[in-house]
Amino acid sequence: MSGRAAAALAVVALLALCAPALRAQNTTLTVSGLPTTFPIPDGSHFGAVPGHIDDPTYTNYTVQANNWPAGQTHTETISILCSGACPASGTKPLATLQYKLASDANWHTLTTALVVVESFTLTSTAAQRSPSHSSTIQWRFLLNWTTDTPGVTGRFNVRLRLTQS
Secondary structure, eight states, X not given: OOHHHHHHHHHHHHHHHHHHHHHHOEEEEEEESXXXXXXXXXXXXXXXXXXXXXXXXXXXXXXXXXXXXXTOEEEEEEEEEEOSSSSSEESOOGGGEEEEETTOSOOEEOOSSOEEEEEEEXXXXXXXXXXXXXXXXXXXXXXXXTTOOTTOOEEOOEEEEEEEO
């Protein structure tokens, strides 16, 4: 075998060994609980102050690092928005749909612009090369007894986005 052929073979072997490791180093966002479905409001929901109806289910997301080298650190940011027609159906305006992290005390109104829900850091170690982080989003519709009728509904195209730095 010539020196040139041996060198080419060595490069191909090196690439073959590195390629699976390079492909495996990524981050995934897994979301469950969308679309969210609210029960149809009845008279009891309008009596709360402020009037609202809570979604009895939640949206859960997990950010999972996959096979990072030990010591790799990234800041992960989850953002949210309503995309497309908002509402996609129904009569409830976008300004009445609110969300919050389960760990947060404050409700936020969903908008058509990306808004940061949460930022956090993932760091891999020799013992844990696939660190992860999970959170839960809760939902509610604001109701107004003078403008909403019992049975009012709406469907919104909620999107979560993961960015990494």
